[in-house]
Amino acid sequence: MPHALSPLPATAAPRRGQTIAQKIIARHASREHVEVGEYVNCVPDHVVTQELYWPTHKSNLDKIGATRLARPDKAIIVIDHTPSAAVGSAHAATHRLLKDLTAKLGVENFFGPNTGLRHLVLVERGFARPGSLIFSDEGNIASIGAVGALNIPTSADILVPLLKDENWVRVPKTVRINLHGKLQPGVSARDVVQSIIRDYGAGEFLQCCVEYGGPGLQHLTLDDRQTILASTFHTMSDTAIMDVDALALEYVKERANGRDYACVSSDPDAQFEQVIELDMSHLTPLVTVPPELTGATDVTTLAGTRVHQATIGSCAGNRLQDMRDAATILKGRTIARDVTMYISPGSQNVYAQAAREGLLEIFAMAGATVLSPGCNTCWGYLGVLSEGENSISTHQFNYQGRNGAESAQIYLGSPMTVAASAVRGEITDPRKLLASDPMAACAAEAD
Numbered sequence: 001m002p003h004a005l006s007p008l009p010a011t012a013a014p015r016r017g018q019t020i021a022q023k024i025i026a027r028h029a030s031r032e033h034v035e036v037g038e039y040v041n042c043v044p045d046h047v048v049t050q051e052l053y054w055p056t057h058k059s060n061l062d063k064i065g066a067t068r069l070a071r072p073d074k075a076i077i078v079i080d081h082t083p084s085a086a087v088g089s090a091h092a093a094t095h096r097l098l099k100d101l102t103a104k105l106g107v108e109n110f111f112g113p114n115t116g117l118r119h120l121v122l123v124e125r126g127f128a129r130p131g132s133l134i135f136s137d138e139g140n141i142a143s144i145g146a147v148g149a150l151n152i153p154t155s156a157d158i159l160v161p162l163l164k165d166e167n168w169v170r171v172p173k174t175v176r177i178n179l180h181g182k183l184q185p186g187v188s189a190r191d192v193v194q195s196i197i198r199d200y201g202a203g204e205f206l207q208c209c210v211e212y213g214g215p216g217l218q219h220l221t222l223d224d225r226q227t228i229l230a231s232t233f234h235t236m237s238d239t240a241i242m243d244v245d246a247l248a249l250e251y252v253k254e255r256a257n258g259r260d261y262a263c264v265s266s267d268p269d270a271q272f273e274q275v276i277e278l279d280m281s282h283l284t285p286l287v288t289v290p291p292e293l294t295g296a297t298d299v300t301t302l303a304g305t306r307v308h309q310a311t312i313g314s315c316a317g318n319r320l321q322d323m324r325d326a327a328t329i330l331k332g333r334t335i336a337r338d339v340t341m342y343i344s345p346g347s348q349n350v351y352a353q354a355a356r357e358g359l360l361e362i363f364a365m366a367g368a369t370v371l372s373p374g375c376n377t378c379w380g381y382l383g384v385l386s387e388g389e390n391s392i393s394t395h396q397f398n399y400q401g402r403n404g405a406e407s408a409q410i411y412l413g414s415p416m417t418v419a420a421s422a423v424r425g426e427i428t429d430p431r432k433l434l435a436s437d438p439m440a441a442c443a444a445e446a447d
Helices: 020-028 051-064 091-105 118-124 139-147 155-164 189-200 215-219 222-235 246-255 320-330 348-356 359-366 415-424 430-434 438-446
Strands: 039-042 046-050 075-078 133-136 150-153 167-170 173-180 208-213 239-242 274-279 286-288 296-298 309-312 340-343 390-393 409-412
Touching: 020 039, 020 133, 020 150, 020 173, 020 208, 020 239, 046 051, 046 118, 046 155, 051 075, 051 091, 051 155, 075 091, 075 118, 118 139, 118 222, 118 348, 133 139, 133 155, 139 150, 139 222, 139 239, 139 246, 150 239, 155 167, 173 215, 189 222, 189 274, 189 286, 189 296, 208 222, 222 239, 222 246, 222 320, 309 320, 309 415, 320 348, 320 359, 320 415, 320 430, 348 359, 390 415, 415 430
Parallel strands: 046 075, 046 133, 133 150, 173 208, 173 274, 208 239, 309 340, 309 390, 390 409
Antiparallel strands: 039 167, 286 296, 286 409
């Protein structure tokens, strides 16, 4: 009787190369390799949160009897949404809660009112570094990917890494976007990301990390890169990151303060969900039409739409580059009589540098109100819209009721587009004002 054949030994599938996200996650899971879709426990470099959620967090800590954090040195807590606690609001009590609680828990990295947004605090103070992994409470903190740090948003689960010094991560797929060309005058990084959200915001990037690179990266400032990354989550992606080049590395070296970092790049044979080539030189100024974030259209199609409020701020438009862009339009000009304009620098550093460069004076002379560093107007804390008003802003969202009255319409654009619209009192192509002499333009408008 013939012997039965023995089964052939299983042959392991060859391992593909790893993307940036895979490498960072593997490193923090103490693994050499991770597969897309795999769930792994990761130990973070830092955990960052903001104040609005802390009354609930404190209640949950009390319910489970938690009296200490696993690694208070890794915790970063920032008061960035409510830099000024208004009379009658509960925010003053939250400020007091966090001042007392962080002292009790031994959290040294507590940044109080007017420090600025978490996003900028992480980058400016050297917490975000190449190869680092940070658990946060929001997807827009992917802006730290400009220096090669990976943001993992956990929302309400942010207490888990604070209490356990680890949390699970689902290894994301990766979409690669190669940037080419150079932005034309009047076109900014905000227009780049608005075009991406328009073209890929229907779920194509779901459960993905969007990885940016390509030769066009060299033409973008570090602020530009953060702007693109801060809004990429509107594509429904999990997170986003960029290749680290000499510009980003030099910035990190000046701020690392002895903390380690490791530059990470995707392997040549890394598997991408898709690869997109984007030529930035073909882009024009865009405005996103309410209430959909995917509704970006050429600014000329909306020219003449009346504007009541113009706002520059939020994590999508509050860095020094944004201040400079706005100033190029506002210098020597005055905002229209029927327009209220607010400008919120993103951090103390941005505010101070804008003052040194004379930008704050330009804003004041133009008739704008400069607010303290923070989120401020983006979530309706300040600059509330009335019924029937139109706003154009650099904010993150444009759904009805986001900044006040349900009937108010919120248009989104770049700092240059917002500033140009504030001057004219209607949605305006910024290239028209860039091409004209400010003083001559002001005289013509007065006539």
